[in-house]
Amino acid sequence: MARKRAEAAVKERLTRDRIVQCAITLAEAEGLEAVTIRRLAQDQGVTPMALYWHFKDKDLLLEGIAERLLSDVVLPPATEKPWDEQLREVLFALLAVLRAHPAVADLVRTRVMLSEPGLVIAERVLGLLRTAGFTAEQAAQLSGHGLNSLVSLVSQEPGLMVGEDRAVREEHIRRKKASLQALSPERFPHMLASADAFAECGNEPAYFELGLELFIQGVRGVRPEQ
Amino acid sequence: MARKRAEAAVKERLTRDRIVQCAITLAEAEGLEAVTIRRLAQDQGVTPMALYWHFKDKDLLLEGIAERLLSDVVLPPATEKPWDEQLREVLFALLAVLRAHPAVADLVRTRVMLSEPGLVIAERVLGLLRTAGFTAEQAAQLSGHGLNSLVSLVSQEPGLMVGEDRAVREEHIRRKKASLQALSPERFPHMLASADAFAECGNEPAYFELGLELFIQGVRGVRPEQ
DNA sequence: ACCTGAACACCGTTCAAGT
DNA sequence: ACCTGAACACCGTTCAAGT
Numbered sequence: 131m132a133r134k135r136a137e138a139a140v141k142e143r144l145t146r147d148r149i150v151q152c153a154i155t156l157a158e159a160e161g162l163e164a165v166t167i168r169r170l171a172q173d174q175g176v177t178p179m180a181l182y183w184h185f186k187d188k189d190l191l192l193e194g195i196a197e198r199l200l201s202d203v204v205l206p207p208a209t210e211k212p213w214d215e216q217l218r219e220v221l222f223a224l225l226a227v228l229r230a231h232p233a234v235a236d237l238v239r240t241r242v243m244l245s246e247p248g249l250v251i252a253e254r255v256l257g258l259l260r261t262a263g264f265t266a267e268q269a270a271q272l273s274g275h276g277l278n279s280l281v282s283l284v285s286q287e288p289g290l291m292v293g294e295d296r297a298v299r300e301e302h303i304r305r306k307k308a309s310l311q312a313l314s315p316e317r318f319p320h321m322l323a324s325a326d327a328f329a330e331c332g333n334e335p336a337y338f339e340l341g342l343e344l345f346i347q348g349v350r351g352v353r354p355e356q
Numbered sequence: 357m358a359r360k361r362a363e364a365a366v367k368e369r370l371t372r373d374r375i376v377q378c379a380i381t382l383a384e385a386e387g388l389e390a391v392t393i394r395r396l397a398q399d400q401g402v403t404p405m406a407l408y409w410h411f412k413d414k415d416l417l418l419e420g421i422a423e424r425l426l427s428d429v430v431l432p433p434a435t436e437k438p439w440d441e442q443l444r445e446v447l448f449a450l451l452a453v454l455r456a457h458p459a460v461a462d463l464v465r466t467r468v469m470l471s472e473p474g475l476v477i478a479e480r481v482l483g484l485l486r487t488a489g490f491t492a493e494q495a496a497q498l499s500g501h502g503l504n505s506l507v508s509l510v511s512q513e514p515g516l517m518v519g520e521d522r523a524v525r526e527e528h529i530r531r532k533k534a535s536l537q538a539l540s541p542e543r544f545p546h547m548l549a550s551a552d553a554f555a556e557c558g559n560e561p562a563y564f565e566l567g568l569e570l571f572i573q574g575v576r577g578v579r580p581e582q
Numbered sequence: 583a584c585c586t587g588a589a590c591a592c593c594g595t596t597c598a599a600g601t
Numbered sequence: 602a603c604c605t606g607a608a609c610a611c612c613g614t615t616c617a618a619g620t
Contacts (some may be wrong), residue, residue, distance in 0.1 A: 137393070144603080159398060179606085182595075188594065215431060226615065240512070243536065267553040270554050271514075274554075276515070278505070319494070340498075341497070344498070344575065347576070347577020348571060351570070402585075408585095
């Protein structure tokens with residue numbers, strides 16, 4: 131009986147949640163391209179077609195991953211603070227979740243409005259933008275750009291290489307630096323000066339701070355006269 | 357002799373340029389996912405392995421596409437105008453090329469520094485940002501965010517569906533609108549108000565204008581005190 | 583230099599069948 | 602309800618061989 135439970139722990143029942151969790155773990159470990167139906171099935175000790183009972187196709191599985199991330203976002207309570215401060219707080223909460231899952235962050239880009247938790251976040255952002263004085267159309271576009279900014283911030287972070295161990299990542303960074311530093315100092319002086327920053331992210335907090343603030347300040351800048 | 361030339365026109369010699377051009381055309385017509393080694397070979401009346409003489413692997417072919425786009429960018433001449441106006445002009449020139457090739461715009465995101473024309477554009481942007489007072493590290497990060505913004509602007513344009521004919525695209529838009537308009541008016545009032553804007557791009561010039569200005573104003577907003 | 587043929591190790595997905 | 606087996610139509614890529 132005890133042995134039976136131990137075996138069951140190794141090969142539990144297949145569920146949507148377990149598959150999604152397995153996919154996220156696999157993506158963080160070996161990259162999103164390692165997430166295939168066949169590989170997921172193998173890791174779960176099951177036949178590939180077993181997954182098709184739980185998800186109609188692979189795209190719906192990816193949608194499940196996006197939904198999982200979005201449901202992990204802890205929205206800050208609405209306050210009386212100015213709209214831009216609240217917007218920063220909401221986006222920061224979303225950014226925190228994306229940063230925790232850089233390998234699958236990109237999946238969220240096109241799937242926010244396909245899940246309940248995503249809709250709740252979008253509604254909140256739209257409300258703040260309307261408060262700021264934007265039209266419904268502008269608010270829609272700006273919210274989309276905000277999401278794109280956060281996703282890009284995470285998934286394009288310099289020096290990020292998901293699914294590679296430290297040694298090969300550092301070698302990659304070293305070679306990228308070297309190739310940039312080999313550029314002509316006359317023709318590409320600024321590229322040379324920025325070479326290190328392109329190859330790796332020297333200061334993570336500052337990097338994300340700047341990226342988030344870039345968007346917030348942009349929204350303030352394009353805000354119609356009140 | 358004349359017949360021979362006519363046949364040659366159908367099946368010319370394979371070159372890197374021809375392959376890249378064929379790939380871009382195919383991507384615009386049927387989407388980037390239709391661009392496979394095997395399909396490209398088929399369209400050129402050649403065996404898949406023939407392409408491997410011209411490109412070591414598929415990623416280098418995609419790199420070739422990105423380079424082609426970047427080499428099409430016509431940079432405006434440097435002037436005495438303020439840095440932000442010049443930056444807007446440079447990004448607008450890049451945006452124009454991306455807009456002409458929405459299906460492959462995303463390829464540029466991670467490949468600017470892999471080609472000469474990309475480096476020239478990056479150098480120019482970095483120079484303007486340094487002029488504005490940013491550090492080499494900040495300039496690197498901001499230039500990356502600028503590129504991300506432009507690429508997202510093009511490849512995530514609402515209602516864009518590359519490789520679908522008008523009928524199915526409009527049906528897609530109609531259904532997206534309908535699904536958003538079915539949301540609860542109490543819980544998602546702003547989503548309802550923005551539903552149309554999320555489903556299609558009502559006014560293209562305004563959309564791109566806002567997206568570009570969002571970035572420029574963002575950079576102005578995070579600019580250090582002078 | 584430029585291309586072919588055959589083969590390998592993968593994909594997502596369908597469909598009928600098992601329990 | 603939940604999973605399997607066999608099959609289909611694809612991928613990218615290697616390697617030896619042809620001209």
